Amino acid sequence: MAYGIKETMLAKLYIELLNLPKEGKDALKLLNYRTPTGARGDAGDFATIAYFVLKPRCSQKGSLTVQQVNDVLDAVASNNSAKRKDLVKKSLLQLVTQSSALEQKWLIRMILKDLKLGFSQQTVFSVFHSDAAELHNVTTDLERVCRQLHDPLVGLSDISITLFAAFKPMLAAIANIDRIEKDMRHQSFYIETKLDGERMQMHRGGDRYEFFSRNGFTYTQQFGASPREGSLTPFIHGAFKADVQVCILDGEMMAYNPSTQTFMQKGNKFDIKRMVEESDLQTCFCVFDVLMVNNKKLGHETLRKRHEILSSVFTPIPGRIEIVQKTQAHTKKEVIDALNEAIDKREEGIMVKQPLSIYKPDKRGEGWLKIKPEYVNGLMDELDVLIVGGYWGKGSRGGMMSHFLCAVAEPPGPGEEPSVFHTLCRVGSGYTMKELYDLGLKLAKHWKPFHKKAPPSGLLCGTEKPEVYIEPCYSVIVQIKAAEIVPSDMYRTGCTLRFPRIERIREDKDWRACMTLDGLEQLRGRAAGKLASKHLDVGAEDAPREKKRKAAPKARRAVGIIERSKAPDLSNVSRVADVFEDVEFCVMSGTDAHPKPELESRVAELGGYVVQNPGPDTYCVLAGAENIRVRNVISSGKHDVVRPEWLLECVRHRSCVPWQPRDMVHMCPSTRQRFAREYDRYGDSYFADTDRRQLEEAFSRIQSPGPQTPADMAPVIADLEGRYFWDPPALSALRHHTVYVDLFAVVGDPATEIRGTRLAAAAWELRFHGARVVSHLAEGVSHVIVGEDRSRLADFKAFRRTLKRKFKILQGAWVTDSIDRCELQDEAPYLL
Known part of the structure; x- marks a missing residue:
């Protein structure tokens, strides 16, 4: 499960x-x-x-x-x-x-699914029955293992593929192109495109369908258990030949774009297992094998025979159900040409199969081989990126760093070194345990806890945050190989690497030589994100991968301090007062009239001293302009951030002037509490006399909140209900829905007017149970309710395609059934 x-x-x-x-x-x-x-x-x-x-x-x-x-x-x-x-x-x-x-x-x-018992399931299987492990590997069904093999004296002589029971599919091994003819026994073989989707098997028995992933998980509800539901089954049920009532098909579930008539790559931002009929993309099942037809099992038939049978099972429907095309080949040159063509088409790779192979569930190889560009030396562009963060491991890697967050640098100015880094990917494979241990020892003393509310100023992250980070000058560059660059909101670059792995640690490169954002963009645009942009020469020998060799380390440059982190030289500043004697300030930015160095000098004149990064003893942070460092300090909530005008006023009076609301950019919790006791919400003091200027400032902070509509209050009410009610109240079941009800009716038609009245009643029911019912169809609508009059259905669907957030079009019965049963009904049966 x-x-x-x-x-x-x-x-x-x-x-x-x-x-x-x-x-x-x-x-x-x-x-x-x-x-x-x-x-x-x-x-x-x-x-x-x-x-x-x-x-x-x-x-x-x-x-x-x-x-x-x-x-x-x-x-x-x-x-x-x-x-x-x-x-x-x-x-x-x-x-x-x-x-x-x-x-x-x-x-x-x-x-x-990690019981930490000290022994694996294989140990239990070996004690339970000699055939238990094999049956479970094929079926992934523990209950079936227990039922069929409960008697140790009963053997399982023939593990067969069964209708409506998941089994682990046959897999392909990584090919060595130089040995391809030998592996194919110097006979002809098939070449297929390696599809970049989700491996799926479809079981059909009459009007009943079930879909299973390669790991035995069911996705029947998603794709459709019958011809009347799901994102796929209603569109392919009529494709099967009349004499085929039972079958098991093996293939790849793909996302098809009907506008461009092309298949989408998995690296794009979609999940084929969660697509619905309303999506702009449509589900397509690409079949490459058949394992049962009308209760006749075909696993022991040759691949050539199964392909012949497959062509008689169904009639392909472009974009819905298709047969994966194959070509017959004889030589290594044809394989190389096919691989180069796949690279040109930005495809994942190719498959090479023996025509005489039989289907062996849960076996890898056995006549099936796969070739991806990343498996072949010299075809991939590699990236030299900097380790900037880490993640603690678990299990055998517990207590040590097991994964690393990598980044690229903002291009520095002439003669400068990089100081700002944008996160790109998280990587945790490609190295041996010894390499991981050695790297851990090298970096161990430099890791620092990463605080999400106060991140380091030079490290820009997306939603993915590390557990610890490291200053760039102490880190190392790693060379990473990956399949492609794909869009991602998790990293600051707006993209990430698909299937990244560390090829080697670049001891020969200084941290300053890591890839920049410009270099990443050039690589990303060169081949639509694919990192395989080179062809394999026909005469090239695809030797096995060489063991990683550490290059001789070059002399490292002296570790320096980033310019902005250096303490200012204030030795020549004359002290004029002891107002801030031994008080610590951090000046992060100045104004056009009073730049940062001048403000630091003013602090020194009054006896204070300056640090470049705020710490526990820092009195306050001075900021005249907001930058990323200031925003990070504000988000941490640990320090007061004060405008430079306050410091200049202290200089004029040669005394510490109390803070007022106008002086504050940000207040830490203790300061906010003190201000709450002394000032109202608009900054007017409860105790001190005010003048005209202070009163005008207070009035300027008063803003009318405007009228509060029920729509404004709905999210607040929903949050309170979700937080404090054990079970959601019956009258709030639709609180999160924004609904448009199609009340359009033809005037003068009594039947239509009656149906319109029913829909109007449904609209009142929706409001009564918490939904927001709108009178115009626009962005933000979650559902459209349609009655028996479907004349505007095509218009609704056409309008939906223009929106970012797609609404669902449902029959009016969904409203009445949900209310009658006091529970929101599954929307799938009511979709139009």
Whole structure:
């Protein structure tokens, strides 16, 4: 069962359910479970850390039965796959309130699928039955293993492929082009395009369909269990020949763009397993094998015979269900030509198959080979990027860095060195354990905790943040090989690398020589993001990969300090007063009239001293202009940020002038509390007399909030209901929906007017249950409700294609059924 929940998501859910302070000790333990603490040696073991957090907060003895636990886990899996986070929280809340900490420790391990028993499933299988491991590898069905092999004396002589039972598909091994003719036994072979989608098997029995992934997970609900539902089945059911009622097909599920009549690559921003009929792209099943037709099993037939049978199973429908085309070849040159053509077409690679091979579930190779450009030396562009962050490992890598965050540099000015870095990718493969250990020793003393609210000024991140970071001058460049550059919001560059791995550590390169943003953009534009832009020569020998060799290290340049981080020379400044004697200031920016060096001199004149980075003893930060360093200080919330005018006023009076609201760019919590006691929300003092200028400033801060409409209050009400109600109130089921009801009716037609009245009633029902019903169709509408009059359906769909956020078009029965059953109904059966 796929729960789809990992440690970080569990940590956030537990923090919310237990109402832990987000910056509190226990919350940080859960979020940073991989960070070594040295206390119990449990770094990387989330379940153990969660146990100690839960122990003082949970009952000593749980009250759930085994059946109830199974029901909760089933609910977690189904609701998470449906992206119903609120219902996942509700299921976990049941575990928190009705289970002991020890029970939850093992339930967490079940959800994470890592029981840490000290032995693998293979050990259990070997004791249970000699054929157990083989049957499970093929079917991925533990219940089937237990039922068929419960008697040790009963052997499994023939593991067969069964209708509506998932099995692990046959896989391809990586080919060596130089040996391709030998591997194909010097006989003819097939070449196919390697499709970049999701491996999927389709089982059909009459009007019943089921779809399984390569790991045995079911996606039937997504693609359609019958000809009346799903993003695929309704469009392909009529393609099957009349005499074919039962079949099992193996292929690749692809996303097809009907506008360009091309297949989308997986690197683009879409998820084929979550596409719906309303999407701009459409689901297409590309079939390359058939394993059963009308209950006749074909696994032991040759590939040539299966291909002949496949052509008689269905009639292809372009963009919906197609047969993967193959060409017959004999020589290595034809393979190289096919690979070069795939590179030109920006395809993932090619497949090479033996016509006489039989289908062997869960076997790799056995007559099937794959060739990608990244498997061949010299065809890929490689990137020299800088390690800027790290992540603690778990399991065998617990207590050490296992993954690294890499970045490219902003192009520095002439004669300058790079000082700002944009994150690009996270990488955790390609090295040996010894290389990882040696790299860990090299960088260990330079890692610093990464604080999301106060990130280092020179490191720009997207949504992906490291657990620790390293100053560039102490880091190393790594050479990375990847398949392509793809769009991504997780990294500051706006893109990332697909399938990245470290090829070698560039000891021969100084940290300043890492790739820049300009170099990345050139590489990205050269071949539409594909990093395979070179052809393989026909005469080239594709020797096995060489072992990585460390180049002789060059003499490293002296480590320096970035110019802006150097302390100013204030030795020549004469002190004129002791107003700020031994008080620490950080001047981050000045104004046009009073630049940063001048302000630092003014601090020194009054007896203070200047630091370049604020610390625990810093009195305040002075900022005349907002830049990224100032924004980082503000986001940290640890320091007061004050305008330079306050300092200049102190200089004029040669005394420390009390802060007033107009002086403040940002206040830390303690200062904000003090101001709240002395000033109202508009900056007018409760105690001190005011003058005309101060009064005008206070009036300028008063802004009319404007009228509060029900639409403005809906998100607030929904948040309160979600936070404080155990079960969502029945009258708020539609609170998050913005609905347009098609009340258009033909005047003078009594039947149409009656149907219009029914829709009008549905509109009132929607409002009554929390939905926002709008009178005009526009961006932001989530659902359109249509009655029996479907004359405007084509117009709605045409308008939908112009929007960024696509609304769903549903029958009016969805509203009435949801309200009658007091629960939102699955939208799929009501889609139009």
